[in-house]
Amino acid sequence: KLVMSHLRFVVHIAKSYSGYGLPQADLIQEGNIGLMKAVKRFDPSVGVRLVSFAVHWIKAEIHEFVLKNWRIVKVATTKAQRKLFFNLRKAKKRLGWFSHEEVQTVANELGVSTKEVLQMEARMSSQDQAFDLSADDDENGSFAPVQYLEDKSEDVESSVINDDWDANATKRLYSAMKTLDDRSQDIIETRWLADDKTTLQDLADKYQVSAERVRQIEKNAMKKLQAAMAG
Secondary structure (H helix, E strand, C coil): CHHHHCHHHHHHHHHCCHHHCCCHHHHHHHHHHHHHHHHHHCCHHHCCCHHHHHHHHHHHHHHHHHHHHCCCCCCCCCHHHHHHHHHHHHHHHHHCCCCHHHHHHHHHHHCCCHHHHHHHHHHHHHHHHHHCCCCCCCCCCCCCHHHCCCCCCCCHHHHHHCCCCCHHHHHHHHHHHHHCCHHHHHHHHHHHCCCCCCCHHHHHHHHCCCHHHHHHHHHHHHHHHHHHHHC
Protein backbone atom coordinates (compact mmCIF):
# COMPACT_ATOMS: atom_id res chain seq x y z
CA LYS A 1 0.00 0.00 0.00
CA LEU A 2 2.82 2.42 0.89
CA VAL A 3 4.54 1.75 -2.42
CA MET A 4 1.44 2.16 -4.54
CA SER A 5 0.37 5.39 -2.85
CA HIS A 6 3.77 6.99 -3.39
CA LEU A 7 4.38 6.15 -7.06
CA ARG A 8 3.52 9.69 -8.09
CA PHE A 9 6.32 10.87 -5.81
CA VAL A 10 8.75 8.82 -7.88
CA VAL A 11 7.41 10.34 -11.10
CA HIS A 12 7.98 13.86 -9.72
CA ILE A 13 11.61 13.05 -8.96
CA ALA A 14 12.26 11.14 -12.19
CA LYS A 15 11.01 14.03 -14.32
CA SER A 16 13.77 16.27 -12.95
CA TYR A 17 16.33 13.97 -14.60
CA SER A 18 14.62 13.83 -18.00
CA GLY A 19 17.25 15.90 -19.78
CA TYR A 20 19.94 13.24 -19.85
CA GLY A 21 18.39 11.72 -22.96
CA LEU A 22 17.30 8.56 -21.15
CA PRO A 23 13.80 7.04 -21.43
CA GLN A 24 11.40 8.48 -18.86
CA ALA A 25 9.97 5.03 -18.19
CA ASP A 26 13.43 3.73 -17.29
CA LEU A 27 14.06 6.63 -14.91
CA ILE A 28 10.72 5.98 -13.22
CA GLN A 29 11.41 2.27 -12.98
CA GLU A 30 14.79 2.90 -11.34
CA GLY A 31 13.12 5.34 -8.97
CA ASN A 32 10.53 2.71 -8.13
CA ILE A 33 13.32 0.31 -7.19
CA GLY A 34 14.64 2.93 -4.80
CA LEU A 35 11.16 3.41 -3.35
CA MET A 36 10.79 -0.33 -2.81
CA LYS A 37 14.10 -0.43 -0.94
CA ALA A 38 13.08 2.55 1.17
CA VAL A 39 9.74 0.99 2.12
CA LYS A 40 11.48 -2.21 3.25
CA ARG A 41 13.73 -0.19 5.56
CA PHE A 42 11.19 2.40 6.71
CA ASP A 43 10.45 2.56 10.44
CA PRO A 44 7.36 4.74 11.08
CA SER A 45 8.10 4.77 14.82
CA VAL A 46 11.04 7.12 14.17
CA GLY A 47 8.58 9.89 13.35
CA VAL A 48 9.83 10.68 9.85
CA ARG A 49 7.56 10.82 6.80
CA LEU A 50 8.14 8.10 4.23
CA VAL A 51 8.62 10.71 1.50
CA SER A 52 11.43 12.30 3.50
CA PHE A 53 13.07 8.93 4.09
CA ALA A 54 12.60 7.67 0.54
CA VAL A 55 14.11 10.65 -1.30
CA HIS A 56 17.66 9.40 -0.75
CA TRP A 57 16.90 5.88 -1.97
CA ILE A 58 14.98 7.02 -5.04
CA LYS A 59 17.64 9.51 -6.12
CA ALA A 60 20.44 7.03 -5.44
CA GLU A 61 18.95 4.50 -7.88
CA ILE A 62 18.30 7.14 -10.53
CA HIS A 63 21.79 8.60 -10.12
CA GLU A 64 23.33 5.16 -10.57
CA PHE A 65 21.27 4.58 -13.71
CA VAL A 66 22.20 7.98 -15.19
CA LEU A 67 25.89 7.46 -14.50
CA LYS A 68 25.84 4.02 -16.12
CA ASN A 69 23.92 5.04 -19.21
CA TRP A 70 24.42 8.73 -19.98
CA ARG A 71 27.85 8.31 -21.51
CA ILE A 72 29.64 5.43 -23.18
CA VAL A 73 32.63 6.26 -20.99
CA LYS A 74 31.75 6.31 -17.32
CA VAL A 75 32.52 9.82 -16.10
CA ALA A 76 32.12 9.26 -12.37
CA THR A 77 33.10 6.25 -10.28
CA THR A 78 33.76 7.46 -6.74
CA LYS A 79 31.26 9.09 -4.40
CA ALA A 80 33.08 12.42 -4.67
CA GLN A 81 33.10 12.25 -8.48
CA ARG A 82 29.39 11.52 -8.57
CA LYS A 83 28.68 14.53 -6.40
CA LEU A 84 30.87 16.59 -8.70
CA PHE A 85 29.13 15.22 -11.81
CA PHE A 86 25.67 16.23 -10.63
CA ASN A 87 26.70 19.67 -9.34
CA LEU A 88 29.47 20.99 -11.59
CA ARG A 89 27.30 22.43 -14.34
CA LYS A 90 25.03 24.13 -11.86
CA ALA A 91 28.06 25.81 -10.30
CA LYS A 92 29.41 26.78 -13.71
CA LYS A 93 26.10 28.27 -14.74
CA ARG A 94 26.11 30.37 -11.58
CA LEU A 95 29.73 31.53 -11.85
CA GLY A 96 30.28 31.57 -15.61
CA TRP A 97 33.75 30.80 -16.91
CA PHE A 98 35.92 29.52 -14.08
CA SER A 99 38.80 31.62 -12.82
CA HIS A 100 41.40 30.04 -10.53
CA GLU A 101 39.57 31.43 -7.50
CA GLU A 102 36.24 30.10 -8.73
CA VAL A 103 37.68 26.64 -9.30
CA GLN A 104 38.81 26.72 -5.69
CA THR A 105 35.35 27.88 -4.60
CA VAL A 106 33.64 25.02 -6.42
CA ALA A 107 36.13 22.52 -5.01
CA ASN A 108 35.47 23.77 -1.48
CA GLU A 109 31.70 23.71 -1.97
CA LEU A 110 31.71 20.15 -3.28
CA GLY A 111 34.45 18.76 -1.04
CA VAL A 112 36.84 17.76 -3.83
CA SER A 113 40.25 18.94 -5.04
CA THR A 114 40.75 21.66 -7.64
CA LYS A 115 42.40 19.05 -9.86
CA GLU A 116 39.25 16.91 -9.78
CA VAL A 117 37.11 19.92 -10.70
CA LEU A 118 39.28 20.73 -13.71
CA GLN A 119 39.48 17.10 -14.84
CA MET A 120 35.73 16.53 -14.60
CA GLU A 121 34.97 19.80 -16.36
CA ALA A 122 37.34 18.90 -19.18
CA ARG A 123 35.91 15.40 -19.57
CA MET A 124 32.32 16.58 -19.60
CA SER A 125 32.97 19.56 -21.88
CA SER A 126 34.93 17.56 -24.45
CA GLN A 127 32.16 14.98 -24.68
CA ASP A 128 29.46 17.65 -24.85
CA GLN A 129 31.07 19.32 -27.85
CA ALA A 130 31.06 16.05 -29.78
CA PHE A 131 27.82 14.61 -28.45
CA ASP A 132 25.26 17.21 -27.41
CA LEU A 133 23.08 19.51 -29.47
CA SER A 134 22.16 22.98 -28.38
CA ALA A 135 18.49 23.81 -27.94
CA ASP A 136 18.55 25.99 -31.06
CA ASP A 137 20.04 23.21 -33.18
CA ASP A 138 17.60 20.50 -32.17
CA GLU A 139 14.77 20.52 -34.68
CA ASN A 140 12.74 18.15 -32.52
CA GLY A 141 12.61 20.68 -29.73
CA SER A 142 14.42 18.53 -27.18
CA PHE A 143 17.35 19.85 -25.18
CA ALA A 144 20.86 18.60 -24.63
CA PRO A 145 21.90 17.08 -21.29
CA VAL A 146 23.98 20.19 -20.62
CA GLN A 147 20.76 22.07 -19.91
CA TYR A 148 19.16 19.57 -17.61
CA LEU A 149 20.69 18.97 -14.21
CA GLU A 150 18.10 18.04 -11.65
CA ASP A 151 15.77 20.95 -11.08
CA LYS A 152 16.24 22.15 -7.51
CA SER A 153 13.80 25.03 -7.87
CA GLU A 154 10.86 22.89 -6.76
CA ASP A 155 10.64 21.27 -3.37
CA VAL A 156 9.51 17.85 -4.56
CA GLU A 157 8.70 16.59 -1.09
CA SER A 158 6.45 19.55 -0.29
CA SER A 159 4.84 19.30 -3.71
CA VAL A 160 3.96 15.66 -3.18
CA ILE A 161 2.90 16.04 0.44
CA ASN A 162 0.52 18.82 -0.58
CA ASP A 163 -0.67 16.95 -3.65
CA ASP A 164 -4.19 15.59 -3.68
CA TRP A 165 -3.51 11.87 -3.84
CA ASP A 166 -5.87 10.01 -6.09
CA ALA A 167 -7.40 7.13 -4.14
CA ASN A 168 -9.02 5.78 -7.28
CA ALA A 169 -5.63 5.59 -9.00
CA THR A 170 -4.27 3.61 -6.07
CA LYS A 171 -7.21 1.24 -6.36
CA ARG A 172 -6.54 0.77 -10.04
CA LEU A 173 -2.93 -0.09 -9.30
CA TYR A 174 -3.95 -2.71 -6.78
CA SER A 175 -6.36 -4.16 -9.30
CA ALA A 176 -3.65 -4.23 -11.96
CA MET A 177 -1.28 -6.08 -9.64
CA LYS A 178 -3.93 -8.73 -9.11
CA THR A 179 -4.29 -9.27 -12.84
CA LEU A 180 -0.64 -10.28 -13.20
CA ASP A 181 0.03 -13.99 -13.49
CA ASP A 182 2.27 -15.72 -10.95
CA ARG A 183 5.33 -15.54 -13.16
CA SER A 184 4.93 -11.83 -13.80
CA GLN A 185 4.41 -11.17 -10.10
CA ASP A 186 7.53 -13.14 -9.26
CA ILE A 187 9.58 -11.25 -11.82
CA ILE A 188 8.40 -7.90 -10.50
CA GLU A 189 9.05 -8.90 -6.88
CA THR A 190 12.52 -10.33 -7.46
CA ARG A 191 13.56 -7.52 -9.79
CA TRP A 192 12.19 -4.74 -7.58
CA LEU A 193 11.81 -5.87 -4.00
CA ALA A 194 14.86 -8.01 -3.31
CA ASP A 195 17.89 -6.37 -1.69
CA ASP A 196 20.04 -8.01 -4.37
CA LYS A 197 18.14 -7.50 -7.60
CA THR A 198 17.79 -10.74 -9.53
CA THR A 199 19.31 -10.68 -13.00
CA LEU A 200 17.33 -11.30 -16.16
CA GLN A 201 19.49 -14.34 -16.85
CA ASP A 202 18.77 -15.87 -13.43
CA LEU A 203 15.05 -15.56 -14.07
CA ALA A 204 15.49 -16.84 -17.61
CA ASP A 205 17.16 -19.96 -16.22
CA LYS A 206 14.43 -20.35 -13.62
CA TYR A 207 11.59 -20.20 -16.15
CA GLN A 208 13.46 -21.83 -19.03
CA VAL A 209 13.02 -18.87 -21.36
CA SER A 210 15.38 -16.29 -22.83
CA ALA A 211 16.54 -13.24 -20.90
CA GLU A 212 14.87 -11.11 -23.55
CA ARG A 213 11.57 -12.87 -22.86
CA VAL A 214 11.90 -12.09 -19.14
CA ARG A 215 12.55 -8.45 -20.00
CA GLN A 216 9.40 -8.40 -22.16
CA ILE A 217 7.31 -9.90 -19.35
CA GLU A 218 8.66 -7.32 -16.92
CA LYS A 219 8.01 -4.51 -19.38
CA ASN A 220 4.44 -5.68 -20.00
CA ALA A 221 3.77 -5.88 -16.27
CA MET A 222 5.09 -2.35 -15.85
CA LYS A 223 2.86 -1.12 -18.66
CA LYS A 224 -0.18 -2.53 -16.88
CA LEU A 225 0.74 -0.71 -13.69
CA GLN A 226 1.47 2.53 -15.54
CA ALA A 227 -1.78 2.29 -17.49
CA ALA A 228 -3.68 1.79 -14.25
CA MET A 229 -1.99 4.82 -12.72
CA ALA A 230 -2.75 6.97 -15.77
CA GLY A 231 -6.31 5.71 -15.58
